[in-house]
Amino acid sequence: MPETDPYAxxxxxxxxxxxxxxxxxxxxxxPKLFSLCLRMMKSRQAAEEVLQExxxxxxxxxxxxxxxxxxxxxxxxxxxxxRALDVIRSKKSRPVEVDMEYEGMDFAADDLTxxxxxxxxxxxxxxxxxxxxxxxQQRRSILMAYYYGFTHEEISKKLEAPLGTVKAWVRRGIxxxxxxxx
Amino acid sequence: xxxxxxxxxxxRLSAEYVLGMLKGRALKRFERLLRERPYIRYxxxxxxxxxxxxxxxxxxxxxxxxxxxGIMAEIGAQAATSDSLREESWLSRFFGGKxxxxxxxxALAALLAVVSLRPFAGDEGMPIPSYVAVLESDQDxxxxxxxxxxxxxxxxxxxxxxxxxxxxxxxQLWAVRDPKSTPVxxxxxxxxxxxxxxxxxxxxxxxxxxxxxxxxxxEPRGGSPSGAPTGKIxxxxxxxxxx
Numbered sequence: 001m002p003e004t005d006p007y008a009x010x011x012x013x014x015x016x017x018x019x020x021x022x023x024x025x026x027x028x029x030x031p032k033l034f035s036l037c038l039r040m041m042k043s044r045q046a047a048e049e050v051l052q053e054x055x056x057x058x059x060x061x062x063x064x065x066x067x068x069x070x071x072x073x074x075x076x077x078x079x080x081x082x083r084a085l086d087v088i089r090s091k092k093s094r095p096v097e098v099d100m101e102y103e104g105m106d107f108a109a110d111d112l113t114x115x116x117x118x119x120x121x122x123x124x125x126x127x128x129x130x131x132x133x134x135x136x137q138q139r140r141s142i143l144m145a146y147y148y149g150f151t152h153e154e155i156s157k158k159l160e161a162p163l164g165t166v167k168a169w170v171r172r173g174i175x176x177x178x179x180x181x182x
Numbered sequence: 183x184x185x186x187x188x189x190x191x192x193x194r195l196s197a198e199y200v201l202g203m204l205k206g207r208a209l210k211r212f213e214r215l216l217r218e219r220p221y222i223r224y225x226x227x228x229x230x231x232x233x234x235x236x237x238x239x240x241x242x243x244x245x246x247x248x249x250x251x252g253i254m255a256e257i258g259a260q261a262a263t264s265d266s267l268r269e270e271s272w273l274s275r276f277f278g279g280k281x282x283x284x285x286x287x288x289a290l291a292a293l294l295a296v297v298s299l300r301p302f303a304g305d306e307g308m309p310i311p312s313y314v315a316v317l318e319s320d321q322d323x324x325x326x327x328x329x330x331x332x333x334x335x336x337x338x339x340x341x342x343x344x345x346x347x348x349x350x351x352x353x354q355l356w357a358v359r360d361p362k363s364t365p366v367x368x369x370x371x372x373x374x375x376x377x378x379x380x381x382x383x384x385x386x387x388x389x390x391x392x393x394x395x396x397x398x399x400x401e402p403r404g405g406s407p408s409g410a411p412t413g414k415i416x417x418x419x420x421x422x423x424x425x
Contacts, residue, residue, distance in 0.1 A: 026250065031242035038243060045375075051245055052252040059257060069227050074234030085202045124235035131236070145201040146233050147240070152203060174197040175190070181232060 007072035014062035022059055029073065030055070033080050040084040040149040050087055054080030071123070081149075088149050130180035138173030141166055186215055186222070196225035200233055248338065248379055255327045255340040315396040317417035325417045328355070328396055335387040337368055337380040345416065347373070347400060354401045355380070356411060357393035357421075365397060366390055370405040393421050 007029060013021035030051065037047035037054075057079050065075050131139055140159070144150045150158065156166045186192050192215075198204050199212050215222050313330040325345070329338045337355070345353060352373055356365035366389045369380035382390070397418040399411040406412050 026253070030249070031244050032237050032240055034245040034249075035240040035243040036237055039240075048245060048249050048252075049376075052249050052256065055249075055253050056256045059253075070231045070234065073237065074231050077234045077237045078230050081202075088202075089205070123231070124238045127232050127235045128239070142201065143236065145203050146236060149202055151205065170198065170201075170203065171194060174194050177232070178193055178197070 005067060005071050005073075007076070008065075008067045011058075011062050011065045011072045011075070014059060015065070025058075026055060029076060032073075033076065036077065036147065037080065037084060039147045040081070040088065042148075046087065050084045051080065054083045057083065085149060126181065130177050133180055134173050134176055135169075137161075138169045138176065141169045142173045142177070145170070186219070192222050193225055196222060197229045197233075200226060200229040248377070251329060251331070251338045252340055252377055255329055255338065313421055315419045315421040317396060317398055317419040319417055326398070332387070335382045335384065337382065337390075339371055339378045339380070341371075341376045344376070350403055351400045351413070352403050352405060353398050353416070354405050354411070356397045356399065357390035358395040358397060359393050361395075364410055366393070367406065367409060368396075370401070371398070395419070396421050 007025060010021045010025040010028075014025065033054065034047065034051050037051045038044065041047040041050055054076075058076055061079065065072065069075075070078070131143075134142070137159070141155050144155050144158070152163060152166050152170065155161075155170075156163045159166065161169075186195075195204070195212055199209075199216075204212050212222075216226060315328045316324050317326045317328065319325050323343075325343055326339055326341045328340075330336070331338070339355060347353065353371040355368040355371060357368050358365045368382070368386075368390055369378070372378040395418055397411070397415050399406070399415050400413040401411070402413075
């Protein structure tokens with residue numbers, strides 16, 4: 001857990017009804033969270049709706065944030081991402097855009113150097129180091145699930161690999177990641 | 183169920199749950215375990231933290247201003263519709279809790295929620311609302327919030343509930359300066375969207391300035407052919423000026 005969490009204090013103030021802190025929190029964190037929403041929702045309009053609903057939840061649930069359990073950014077990411085997953089799951093089927101350009105994977109798939117290393121906490125660095133130790137297909141499958149909300153079946157179609165193989169990549173990737181992070 | 187005490191298994195399931203890869207019965211079963219077993223909750227929290235860090239690697243993408251406006255409208259609408267505000271307000275109790283005073287209470291609650299955001303939003307270079315109106319149905323149910331941004335001559339409408347419309351109908355927003363004057367058309371609302379942004383020309387903005395009431399009518403697709411409401415007024419509400 002990072003020792004200094006720049007957003008935890010803002011979240012604490014939000015829980016007290018401090019709207020200035022909320023506006024500041026939005027300005028600082030929405031660009032990263034919107035980037036995640038765009039990848040998960042694959043449509044600008046849907047991404048905007050999810051981000052909006054996510055931030056309304058961040059405001060109303062800020063009192064439940066516990067800095068002993070997670071960093072503020074992780075907590076906010078979880079709130080927004082869960083909303084995105086709910087929307088994705090509520091649709092019976094989602095087209096897999098097989099010709100989609102995974103521009104967002106380049107920065108994460110092969111070289112996990114963050115866009116801005118300054119300000120990145122030790123925990124994020126540690127995760128980056130362990131991600132780099134995964135086999136490329138393991139890492140790619142896990143990040144496609146996290147950034148794009150893809151299921152095993154969707155990853156299988158996208159990467160043109162058998163479903164069982166994709167499941168094994170994810171399972172082995174998780175096991176390896178866990179051992180590395182312990 | 184003893185198998186779920188195996189750390190390798192529950193760790194993997196926890197990670198897959200956080201990734202969003204569990205579905206159907208597997209998802210339901212895991213959610214039950216999550217409620218019942220603290221060590222699984224702990225494992226999920228840990229994976230949320232681990233994967234959550236990867237958002238730091240994403241390139242930044244600034245969201246459009248309308249997202250912030252939508253957040254403000256939603257927070258205002260939630261404040262306006264909270265039971266405690268509707269039922270316990272001294273204003274509604276004093277005046278019997280119904281009719282115009284209830285409407286005023288709801289609009290006031292929305293106003294307070296939004297106006298308190300306004301100076302701070304301004305500090306962050308975000309849009310500043312010039313007015314707010316909460317539009318209600320005949321049953322006094324808040325149906326939509328509208329915000330006006332004078333600087334940009336934009337009217338932002340957020341529906342709180344999806345209206346029942348015939349396939350050949352659209353909703354149209356009107357501004358009313360006083361009860362005797364003809365309503366001024368503000369714009370047609372997006373049919374398949376909970377939000378609409380209307381950009382007004384300088385003469386259009388001038389015509390709606392000083393409006394006391396905003397109303398929405400059901401019109402033929404594309405809006406009223408005559409320039410005045412032809413269909414039923416579905417929602418209306420008092421407009422509260424900031425300026």
